[in-house]
Each structure stands twice: as structure tokens, then as C-alpha cells.
Amino acid sequence: MIRVHVPATTANLGPGFDCLGMALKLYNIVEMEEISAGLAVEIHGDGAADIPRDESNIVYQAAHSVFKEVAYQPSGLRIKLTNQIPVCRGLGSSAAAIVGGLIAANKLSGSKLTNDKLLELAVRVEGHPDNVAPALLGGITVSTAVEGEVQYMKITPPAGMKTVVAVPDFQLSTKLAREVLPSQVSLNDAVFNVGRAALLVTALCQGDLSKLCYAMEDRLHQNYRASLVPGMKKVLAAARLVGAKGVVLSGAGPTLIAFADKNFELIAKVMRDTFRENGVMAKVMVLEPSPIGATAMEVVS
Incomplete structure (x- = not known):
């Protein structure tokens, strides 16, 4: 076997x-x-x-x-x-x-x-x-x-970096998450993402987590998908306030994932509590x- x-x-x-x-x-x-x-x-x-x-x-x-x-x-x-x-x-x-x-x-x-x-x-x-x-x-x-x-x-992966994942108690198919995306985006948004993606790859290669707050910004998919995940923007903001270096939608969602080098349990608690305040129960895990x-x-x- x-x-x-x-x-x-x-x-x-x-x-x-x-x-x-x-x-x-x-x-x-x-x-x-x-x-x-x-x-x-x-x-x-x-x-x-x-x-x-x-x-x-x-x-x-x-x-x-x-x-x-x-x-x-x-x-x-x-x-x-x-x-x-x-x-x-x-x-x-x-x-x-x-x-x-x-x-x-x-x-x-x-x-x-x-x-x-x-x-x-x-x-x-x-x-x-x-x-x-x-x-x-x-x-x-x-x-x-x-x-x-x-x-x-x-x-x-950079040494010392871990993730905190907040997994909502509902499913979201990739097909549905793709259907909400526009078929075309503006040149400004395309340039925005190219720059952030380049910065992100360089920051990860060099282990500079301080750049993740800017490098993980996105204009191609996350804003369009936010309506599918209740409280998403509030959870992202709350995680940053307690030390997450970057917080994003994981794949097509609905899971949100924070990247950090400390305060893992606090970030997890804040993400879970903020989801609950917006009517969503979520399981949190700290994953390397x-x-x-x-x-x-x-x-x-």
C-alpha cells in the first residue's frame, strides 16, 4: 500500500x-x-x-x-x-x-x-x-x-514566520468566488498588483516581514470577494492592529490568513472574535x- x-x-x-x-x-x-x-x-x-x-x-x-x-x-x-x-x-x-x-x-x-x-x-x-x-x-x-x-x-519560507488561519463555518466554492470577479481590470489596478507581487516575492526571499503590510495589498480579487465573506474587511483590520504583518484572503476563501512572527494566539483570538461579532463562527489554527x-x-x- x-x-x-x-x-x-x-x-x-x-x-x-x-x-x-x-x-x-x-x-x-x-x-x-x-x-x-x-x-x-x-x-x-x-x-x-x-x-x-x-x-x-x-x-x-x-x-x-x-x-x-x-x-x-x-x-x-x-x-x-x-x-x-x-x-x-x-x-x-x-x-x-x-x-x-x-x-x-x-x-x-x-x-x-x-x-x-x-x-x-x-x-x-x-x-x-x-x-x-x-x-x-x-x-x-x-x-x-x-x-x-x-x-x-x-x-x-522565512525563518520564524507562522500563519494564523481563521476558517469560517461555511463553504465557498472556487467557482462562485471566480464568478464575482470582473473579466477585465484597469491598467492602474494591474500595475498596482504587479508592483505588490514583485515586492512580496522579494520580501519573502529576503525574510523582511516588515514589507508584508504593503506587499500583500491587492486590487484584482479580494475587494470583489469581500461580499462573500461577512466581516472580512473588519477581520483583516483587526488582525493588523494586534501585530499581523500581512493578512489576506486564503485562495478563493472564505478562510482568512495572517502572517506574523509573534502574537500568534492574540491574532487568532482577535480574528475569531471579530468574525463572531459579524455573525460568523470560525475555527482558528496557528500553522507553520x-x-x-x-x-x-x-x-x-
């Missing part, structure tokens, strides 16, 4: 829409083994009641793409999922499922595909690389598609960045 641990991820980091992401130390486990016939899917943890257990399961779909690529035909599959990453909350649950399925299937079929090829397959399924890249590679990733190939660079991505091992079942 193959067992894969896949980290949660936070995408965009403010201005880096669809191209920046970071792995976090919160994990889903994907277990996969070949059986004599059929498909058996077992699911535990977050989303267990809602995730399909047939061939529409995204882990199975990812695995099937690997088997097709390497011309391997398993007699049957048993898949067990143990989920800690909240589903549809902006912490990369679908990316974790995709990457877990790809890696498990690759190892099961002889480890014929490189990480670069796995990343290419992951983007085909997910549609964009901002979550799947850090889920696979770990750390902070800058990634983009160029002529059908994913080009990426990896940054080691994960410098490594998904890991796989073969275990005797």
Missing part, C-alpha cells in the same frame, strides 16, 4: 493571483493499493459525508490520469482518505486530493513520472498551479503556465509553513 501525506496550501498571498502559493503544516493522507477488482473508496475526516466514493472521486480521477499516461492498468483500486484540510474553505483541499492521487498512482505504477510531469498533470486537473505547486513541492512557489508547460520557482511538499512511502498493510 502507498501512503501519501499532502500539505494544505494557501494561494494568491494577496496580489499573486493564480501564481503564488505556500504549503502549510496541515495534512491529508491518501492511501492507495491495488486489489483484485473494482473500486473501494473509504473516507474519514473533513467532508467525509459529501465526497463521492465512485469514479467521480477526484483522487481516483487524478490516479487514472497517471495510469493512462504510463499505460498501466490496475486490476482494481482501494483508496482511503483521511482529511484534516477543511473542504471548500480556501486551503487547497482539492489540490491535496489531486496531488495525493497523482503521487500514489505514480508510485504504485513504478514511479515513472518526474515531479515536473506530475505538476503538469495536476494543473490539467485543477486548472491553475497556485495550490498544486506548493502541495507537490512545498515551501512558497511562484508558478505560471508558459506554452503549455508549468514554469516555477521555489522559495524557502511546510518547507517540503507531499511525501510518499510504501507500507505493509
Whole structure:
């Protein structure tokens, strides 16, 4: 049996829409083994009641793409999922499922595909690389598609930096969160985000967290999505007041994520309390960045 641990991820980091992401130390486990016939899917943890257990399961779909690529035909599959990453909350649950399925299937079929090829397959399924890249590679990733190939660079997270995530008790689909975005933006807003994204990458490379308050500003997606997350702007402001270096929407939301080097528990309390004051119950967690991505091992079942 193959067992894969896949980290949660936070995408965009403010201005880096669809191209920046970071792995976090919160994990889903994907277990996969070949059986004599059929498909058996077992699911535990977050989303267990809602995730399909047939061939529409995204882990199975990812695995099937690997088997097709390497011309391997398993007699049957048993898949067990143990989920800690909240589903549809902006912490990369679908990316974790995709990457877990790809890696498990690759190892099961002889480890014929490189990480670069796995990343290419992951983007085909997910549609964009901002979550799947850090889920696979770990750390902070800058990634983009160029002529059908994913080009990426990896940054080691700054020492001492942790995140505080506030996870509201409602789901928000990426599809809905994208539907509220405009199809075009002004030149001023585009220039604004290019400058902030460049500053953010440089600040993270140099470990200068003091720049995050400016570098994580955004005009491409967060303001449009604020209406989907009650109290969002108030939570962002409250976290900054108690020491967060930068606070943004995690991926498509509704989770909000603060970056800091101290006052983690105070930031968590303030984010939770501010959400509650705006009618939203939220779970808060202090999570470290994960410098490594998904890991796989073969275990005797």
C-alpha cells in the first residue's frame, strides 16, 4: 500500500493571483493499493459525508490520469482518505486530493513520472498551479503556465514566520468566488498588483516581514470577494492592529490568513472574535509553513 501525506496550501498571498502559493503544516493522507477488482473508496475526516466514493472521486480521477499516461492498468483500486484540510474553505483541499492521487498512482505504477510531469498533470486537473505547486513541492512557489508547460520557482519560507488561519463555518466554492470577479481590470489596478507581487516575492526571499503590510495589498480579487465573506474587511483590520504583518484572503476563501512572527494566539483570538461579532463562527489554527511538499512511502498493510 502507498501512503501519501499532502500539505494544505494557501494561494494568491494577496496580489499573486493564480501564481503564488505556500504549503502549510496541515495534512491529508491518501492511501492507495491495488486489489483484485473494482473500486473501494473509504473516507474519514473533513467532508467525509459529501465526497463521492465512485469514479467521480477526484483522487481516483487524478490516479487514472497517471495510469493512462504510463499505460498501466490496475486490476482494481482501494483508496482511503483521511482529511484534516477543511473542504471548500480556501486551503487547497482539492489540490491535496489531486496531488495525493497523482503521487500514489505514480508510485504504485513504478514511479515513472518526474515531479515536473506530475505538476503538469495536476494543473490539467485543477486548472491553475497556485495550490498544486506548493502541495507537490512545498515551501512558497511562484508558478505560471508558459506554452503549455508549468514554469516555477521555489522559495524557502522565512525563518520564524507562522500563519494564523481563521476558517469560517461555511463553504465557498472556487467557482462562485471566480464568478464575482470582473473579466477585465484597469491598467492602474494591474500595475498596482504587479508592483505588490514583485515586492512580496522579494520580501519573502529576503525574510523582511516588515514589507508584508504593503506587499500583500491587492486590487484584482479580494475587494470583489469581500461580499462573500461577512466581516472580512473588519477581520483583516483587526488582525493588523494586534501585530499581523500581512493578512489576506486564503485562495478563493472564505478562510482568512495572517502572517506574523509573534502574537500568534492574540491574532487568532482577535480574528475569531471579530468574525463572531459579524455573525460568523470560525475555527482558528496557528500553522507553520511546510518547507517540503507531499511525501510518499510504501507500507505493509
